[in-house]
Amino acid sequence: MNNMADMFATYLEFKHIEGFSREDLLDQRQSVVFRTNVVLKGMAVPVGVIIDNSPYVMVRANIATQAITDENAFAVSNLLMRRNYQNRLFKYYLTPDASVILDVCIPYQKGHFSAELVYNIVQLMVKEIMEQYKEFVSVIWLTD
Template sequence: MAEEIRVNGKAGKFEQYTQEKNMNFFNKNELHDEAGTVVFQSNIKVEGQTIPVGIITDNTIYTIIRVQVGSGLVKEGNKAKFLEYINNLNRSYKVFKYVAAEDGSLFLDACLPSTNESFDADIVRVVLDVIVDHLTQEYKNIMKEAWE
């Protein structure tokens, strides 16, 4: 017997919020998976760079804001020093954490717990604004650390 897929109510609320606030810079991508995943994709501009960002909603209690800070930033030559720098950043911020992927990419993730009923799109927007402000301040320092 196939498991019934529950409707992702957070995606509907976020989509309605973006329409009401004229936030027409998100593209909606429905993954049609068992978790009902819907990703709202966009970009942010930091230091002249276009950086991908996604708001990942699904039927779990988590909504993830994920920013791909850069590809190939963690290399054998800088790994120990760079990851120490990233861990220092992680200790400084509560609402988000940096994650280094196996391929050397660096992501910034914020995990916002909520049910479909308690989901608050305003909180997503506030955290996204905090992330943009943070990256505006720190992006060039992160790149400097990565390329030293």
């Protein structure tokens, strides 16, 4: 049983927040993923809130899959470095399969979990995605 995940689910229900699906992974860490999407110009950007029995909650967005090519590698790397330098809360990185990921790690002390804080950070991530997505699209897919 993951009490923090239950608290987050209760918060979403109490605030009448829809659009999240819950997946209990049934692993050693009692991981629960709350999934949603940010839809921009017909494209869905998956966002997940990952809550487990560690003292951290991860909020993660998959900005683009297989984003690196020979033609755009420098520009994408440059964009990730600039965004990371300009933003203290969110960190962009590349996965081994060349996906661009946006992460935030929220620490909390035992007994001091705040579902409201987690949801507020999700909202900030959505805002970040909406503000930056056009530039990522133009750099990754080399469009204007």
